[in-house]
Amino acid sequence: MLKVTVFEQLKRAMKEKDTLSKGVLTLLKSSLDLTEKEKGSALTEEEEVAIVNREIKQTNQALEGAEKAQRDDLIEQEKAKLVLLKSFLPKQLSEEEVVALLTEAGVVKGMNMGDAMKIAKPLLAGKTDGSTMSKVVKSLI
Known part of the structure; x- marks a missing residue:
């Protein structure tokens, strides 16, 4: 289950003091928990992937904004977030x-x-x- 994987990686990021990963994983875990609570039952794999895709879309929008503003520090940060978020998706088709x-x-x-x-x-x-x-x-x- 994706939620368990996210939680395990979050614990590891906290131990390693990886603030970027910790922030992204906390956000993702919160989205998963909130959606599960609203639904009232465990999420299906498709629902979990939809949540990850939503976070990727938001990160892409933030990346576009950073590129327009020519903020190199934010561009690198958003790209790193994308790599981490995409690691939770199943293999993407060509x-x-x-x-x-x-x-x-x-x-x-x-x-x-x-x-x-x-x-x-x-x-x-x-x-x-x-x-x-x-x-x-x-x-x-």
Whole structure:
């Protein structure tokens, strides 16, 4: 379970006095705990991956802001956060693998974007990021 892994790494980061990892892992653990408490039961693997993806998206936005502001110190920090967060995701599919899966699932040229995404989202949840998924779907339809 992802929550246990995050907690173990958090304990290690605290012992090693790794403030960056400690901060990221604390944030991730809090998100997992809060969502689990709101749901009232244990989270599924898909729900845990969705939470990690949400944190990655927020970190990407912070990275973009740091790049616009030309803050090199923040850029390095956000990149390090991304590496740590991405380590909790399952292996990500390449664009070629995504194309093959979507073609096999029935996404064809001339299809409505909404219909294609209804097929793609459940199929690729946690296996690729949203921008790659959208880009491949657009190229197929």
